[in-house]
Amino acid sequence: MDIKLEIFVTVAEKQSFSRAAEEHHMTQPAVSQYIRQLEEQIGSRLLERTNKYVRLNQAGEIIYHHAKEILALYTKMQNLVDDLAHKASGPLSIGASYTFGEYVLPRIIANMKQTYPDIQPTVTIGNTKTVAELVASHQLDIGVVEGTFHDAKLIVEDFAEDAMVIVCASTHPLANEMEAVDLKDLEQETWIVRELGSGTRAAMDNLFAKHGVFPTALMNFSSTQPIKESVEAGLGISLLSHWSLKKELKSGDLKVLPVIGLPYLRKFSIVTSTPFQTKALEVFIDVLRTNKLLTTLN
Known part of the structure; x- marks a missing residue:
């Protein structure tokens, strides 16, 4: 060096x-x-x-x-x-967008460490755009991001599906709505959203464009947790991944709105910058592809 x-x-x-x-x-x-x-x-x-x-x-x-x-x-x-003569071990730098990194990745790494204790993962959490840039510049070995995108410097592989739903506080006037509502009917609501560059924001923008929806009020946050807390406090509604909502839905603090055409489906993607992979990276990708946690939306 x-x-x-x-x-x-x-x-x-x-x-x-x-x-x-x-x-x-x-x-x-x-x-x-x-x-x-x-x-x-x-x-x-x-x-x-x-x-x-x-x-x-x-x-x-x-x-x-x-x-x-x-x-x-x-x-x-x-x-x-080193990998030519040794088993999977050593450093592995992983980047992940917020939804995957905060709500899915920790359990996947825990599962991997049980079988491969000598792999030493470090995790960087950022929005989809930031993670992709760090992988492209070789500062991260791999990124796991939300949504589908194209970059000539990156190898992109869709590997799992994510379901997104619209949620409100349990005290919101729409919380007890039994019949499915049209997305256009929610145009006047305050939407609590992620920042531009995030996979969750891109999914929301795609959904709005598909249905011709133009919200009158947006409130931006840079991560999912404050969005959930803001929705729970009654500040508005949001489109979020089902992975990020398990605790709040179980406790009843948040409610899924029955909206026509939802859930909105998007992809989790693996992004790398080179076909040459360490054994540690090969193992991690194999764990991602085969992890039962990601094979169901339930």
Whole structure:
């Protein structure tokens, strides 16, 4: 691995030569020497340095962005070689969009760890767009996201189905509605929604476009939990995955509205950026494909 790039990334992230020296168990002059060598190799200064701060300049931002990708590829390359002689083990960086990451993934990882205790997963939760970008730049080994999309840099595989329903508080005037209602009849309700870029927001936008619905009021949140709490508090209604609603529906805090044409079905997708996979990644993908948790909508 290129030690100069590794040290440069640490200096950039720690914003300190001394803290980078501690991180790499070397002296501060040694860190400074590696940075000078990298700057000479690149032919440009990469850092702005004063007695008060160390920060990236414009050239440094470019090098930092690509250094992260290069270091991630070094790690993946080493893991692939190690796998030739060893069983599934080692680090596995997983990205997941909020619904899958918060409500489904923990149990899948727990199941995997029972059989493969030497795999060391780390999880990054973000919206679909963010996770896909991190996979494309090799900062994550795999992403599990909601919805279907196309990206030339990514290998996308649909592997499970998700059912989305419209929910309201148990005290909402519509909570005891017995007959199915038309989605257009909910146009005047306040909709509690995810931010643009999320798979849940994309599903809602697709559903509205399909039925020609134009809500008069939207309230945005960046994750599912505050949406559920806002709906429960009576602030409005929302379209959410059935996976995220199990506890609230069981307790009776939220009610599913009987809406014509629902549930709305979407896909959970696996996204990777290379056909070359470590054994740890192969195992995780196999667990995703075969996990009984994902074979039923009940």
